[in-house]
Amino acid sequence: MGSKLLGQASHLEGVSDTEIVLGTSAAFRGPSRGLGIELYRGSMAYFSHINEQGGLFGRNIVLKLYDDGYQPDPAVTNTTRLMVEDDVFALFGYVGTPTVTRVLPLLKKFQDRKFMLMFPFTGAQPQREFPYGDFAFNLRASYRQETEGLVDNFVGIGRDRIGVFYQADAYGRSGWEGVRNALAKYNLNIVGEATYRRGTKFTSNLRDQVEILKASQPKAIVCIGAYAACAAFLRDAIDRELQVPIANVSFVGSENLLKLIDDSQENSGDYTKFLVNSQVVPSYTDDTLPGVVEYDSFMEQYAPEVPVEFDDEQYATFDRSFVSLEGFLNAKLMTEILRRVGPSPTRADLESAVFSINEFDLGIGESVSFSANRRQGLDRVYYTVVQDGVFVPLRDWKGSFT
Amino acid sequence: MKITKLFQKTVFGIIALFGLIGISTSVLSINAVDSHLFREYESNSKGNARTIANSSVDIILNRDLSTLQSLIDQFVGNEGISYIYITNESGEFLAHTFVPGIPQSIIDSDVTKTDTVQRTIRGMGDFVEVASPILAGVAGAVHIGMDLKSVSMKIQAAIGAQVYLIAIVFFIGIFAAIWFVNFASKPIEMLQSYAVDLAKHEPVDQEKYRKLLERKDEAGDLARLYQYFSTVSDPNKLGEPSGTPSA
Structure with a gap:
C-alpha cells in the first residue's frame, strides 16, 4: 500500500516505475533549429548510454520534447503544458534567452510544485539572478x-x-x-x-x-x-x-x-x-580530456538522430559540435544529480541534490560545484x-x- | 415603383432631408472619431509608457537589461506602437526595438525630455512619440513611438465603418420613405381612376373599386361622395335623386 501510494505520488512528478521524464521546449524547427537539435543529440548520447545500462534505479531517462521555434510565446505555452499536463520531473535542455526569460515567471508561479530549470542553453543573467535565480541551475559560463x-x-x-x-x-x-x-x-x-x-x-x-x-x-x-x-x-x-x-x-x-x-x-x-x-565548453577535438573522449565515443556509439517528430530530413546533423558537447555535459551532470536524488525521486529533493555536487569532475579539466550561493557550474571561456x-x-x- | 406627381416633391424633400442628416452626422462623426481615437491612441501609448516606466524601476536598478528588453518587446506592435526605447538619466540607450539601428534623428534629439513630439524618421515614416519618466526622471525615461500612418489607417477604418453605417441607414430611410409615400398615394391613384371612370358616364365596374368604396378613411369618403355625385343629374341640386344615370 505504502509503495503503491509512493508510486502514485512519484508518478505525479514525472516519475514512474520505468521512467523519469524531463521536459524540453527548444527550437527544433525554424532558422535556429540547429541549436535545439544538436543540444538534444548531445544529451541523448549520454542518456542513451545510461538507459542502455538499465537506466537509473531501473528507470529510463526520457525527454518530453516540444518545439518553440526559438519564440517566446510557444515556449511559455509548451512550458505550461510540461508543468500542468505532462507533470515532468524537471525542465531540461531549454534553448535561448528570449524564450527562457519569458518562461522564468512560470517557475515562480508554480514554485509550490518545486519545478527547476536545469542547464538552459543561454548565458543570460535573468536565470542567474534575483528574482528567478532560485528556480534555475546553470552549467555554462554566462x-x-x-x-x-x-x-x-x-x-x-x-x-x-x-x-x-x-x-x-x-x-x-x-x-x-x-x-x-x-x-x-x-x-x-x-x-x-x-x-x-x-x-x-x-x-x-x-x-x-x-x-x-x-x-x-x-x-x-x-x-x-x-x-x-x-x-x-x-x-x-x-x-x-x-x-x-x-x-x-x-x-x-x-x-x-x-x-x-x-x-x-x-x-x-x-x-x-x-x-x-x-x-563555454572545450574543443571537441581535444582528446586529452576524458570527458571529450567519452563524448566522442558515445556520439559514435549511439549516433543520436533528430527527434523523429521534428525530422523533416532537411537538417544535416554534425558528427561533433560544441553545442552537442554542451548537451552531453548537461546530461552527464543531470544524471549524476538524479542519482543523488535517490531511488524515490521527488522534485523537493532536487535542489539539495544539486547542492551536494562539489568538485565534481565532468572530465573537461574544470570541476563543477554548486551551493545556495553558486548556481552556475562552470566559469571557463x-x-x-x-x-x-x-x-x-x-x-x-x-x-x-x- | 411609380410615385404620384403629388408626392414626388415630398419624396425629393425626404431624400434631401435624409441627405442633410446623413452628411452632417458623418461630418460630426468623422471629427469626433478622428479626435477621440487619436487621443485614445495617444493616451493608451502614454499608459503603456507609464506601465513600462513603473515596471522598469527594479529591473534598471538590478541592472538586468535583458529582462528590460524582454519587457518592451512585448509591447511593440500593440495599438499602433512602432518602437520603444528606454534611456537612462544621462541619455544612454538601455534598451530599444530599432532594427537595423537607432535612427540618427533620435540619437541627435534630447532624449531626456518627456514631451510628446512628432518625428519624421528617415526610412521609417512619421511618428508621434510619447514618453514617461522613470522614478520621476532620475532613472531615465521610456519613449514610445506610434506610427502616424498606422494610427490614421485605423482611424480611417473606424470612420469608414461609421460612414458605412450612416450610408446604409440613409438608403434604407429613402427606400422606406418611397415605399410609405407610394403606400399613401395608392388610394389617391385609385380615387383618381374611379373619378375618371365615373366622368366617362359609362357603366363602372363597381367590383374593381369595391375596396376603395369600403375604405373608412378620407379616400373612401371621397369615393363614396363621387359615387353619389354620379347618381344626381344636377350636382347643384343635391338631395334630388334623378333616378338612374343616363346611359
Whole structure:
C-alpha cells in the first residue's frame, strides 16, 4: 500500500516505475533549429548510454520534447503544458534567452510544485539572478563572462574600438550589456551598434547593419546572435570590406555558422580568417580530456538522430559540435544529480541534490560545484578560430589579429 | 415603383432631408472619431509608457537589461506602437526595438525630455512619440513611438465603418420613405381612376373599386361622395335623386 501510494505520488512528478521524464521546449524547427537539435543529440548520447545500462534505479531517462521555434510565446505555452499536463520531473535542455526569460515567471508561479530549470542553453543573467535565480541551475559560463573575455582580449591587443551586432531581443541585449560593462572597465564605450530581427535567415541582406557599423570605424565587432544571421553578417561584412575581427559568443552554434559560410562561398577561408568564437565548453577535438573522449565515443556509439517528430530530413546533423558537447555535459551532470536524488525521486529533493555536487569532475579539466550561493557550474571561456575548416583553440590573439 | 406627381416633391424633400442628416452626422462623426481615437491612441501609448516606466524601476536598478528588453518587446506592435526605447538619466540607450539601428534623428534629439513630439524618421515614416519618466526622471525615461500612418489607417477604418453605417441607414430611410409615400398615394391613384371612370358616364365596374368604396378613411369618403355625385343629374341640386344615370 505504502509503495503503491509512493508510486502514485512519484508518478505525479514525472516519475514512474520505468521512467523519469524531463521536459524540453527548444527550437527544433525554424532558422535556429540547429541549436535545439544538436543540444538534444548531445544529451541523448549520454542518456542513451545510461538507459542502455538499465537506466537509473531501473528507470529510463526520457525527454518530453516540444518545439518553440526559438519564440517566446510557444515556449511559455509548451512550458505550461510540461508543468500542468505532462507533470515532468524537471525542465531540461531549454534553448535561448528570449524564450527562457519569458518562461522564468512560470517557475515562480508554480514554485509550490518545486519545478527547476536545469542547464538552459543561454548565458543570460535573468536565470542567474534575483528574482528567478532560485528556480534555475546553470552549467555554462554566462554571456557576461564570454563578452568580458572577448573585450579583455581585444583591448589587450589594441583593438579598443568595439562595435556590437546583436539580435533585437533579450539575448542580444544581454550580450550588448556584457560588452558595455566590460568596456566600462577601460573607460571605453561601444563605438557602434546594429541589430537584426530574431529569425533572420542566411539569405537575408544585412548590408545596412554592416554600413552602420562600418561608419563607426570599429577595430573589432562582437556579434550576439544565432548562426544564420551571424553568418549572413560575416558574409556581408567581408564583402563590403569591413575587415576586422568578428567575434561570436557560444550560443551562435559555431558549426552551423561555418557550414553556411562553407556551403555558400567559394573561398570560405577569406570569410573565416577574421572569425573568432568564444565557447563555454572545450574543443571537441581535444582528446586529452576524458570527458571529450567519452563524448566522442558515445556520439559514435549511439549516433543520436533528430527527434523523429521534428525530422523533416532537411537538417544535416554534425558528427561533433560544441553545442552537442554542451548537451552531453548537461546530461552527464543531470544524471549524476538524479542519482543523488535517490531511488524515490521527488522534485523537493532536487535542489539539495544539486547542492551536494562539489568538485565534481565532468572530465573537461574544470570541476563543477554548486551551493545556495553558486548556481552556475562552470566559469571557463574558450576562444576558437577556424583552421582548415574546423574550429580550433585560439592560442595567440596578438599573432592572429594584429 | 411609380410615385404620384403629388408626392414626388415630398419624396425629393425626404431624400434631401435624409441627405442633410446623413452628411452632417458623418461630418460630426468623422471629427469626433478622428479626435477621440487619436487621443485614445495617444493616451493608451502614454499608459503603456507609464506601465513600462513603473515596471522598469527594479529591473534598471538590478541592472538586468535583458529582462528590460524582454519587457518592451512585448509591447511593440500593440495599438499602433512602432518602437520603444528606454534611456537612462544621462541619455544612454538601455534598451530599444530599432532594427537595423537607432535612427540618427533620435540619437541627435534630447532624449531626456518627456514631451510628446512628432518625428519624421528617415526610412521609417512619421511618428508621434510619447514618453514617461522613470522614478520621476532620475532613472531615465521610456519613449514610445506610434506610427502616424498606422494610427490614421485605423482611424480611417473606424470612420469608414461609421460612414458605412450612416450610408446604409440613409438608403434604407429613402427606400422606406418611397415605399410609405407610394403606400399613401395608392388610394389617391385609385380615387383618381374611379373619378375618371365615373366622368366617362359609362357603366363602372363597381367590383374593381369595391375596396376603395369600403375604405373608412378620407379616400373612401371621397369615393363614396363621387359615387353619389354620379347618381344626381344636377350636382347643384343635391338631395334630388334623378333616378338612374343616363346611359
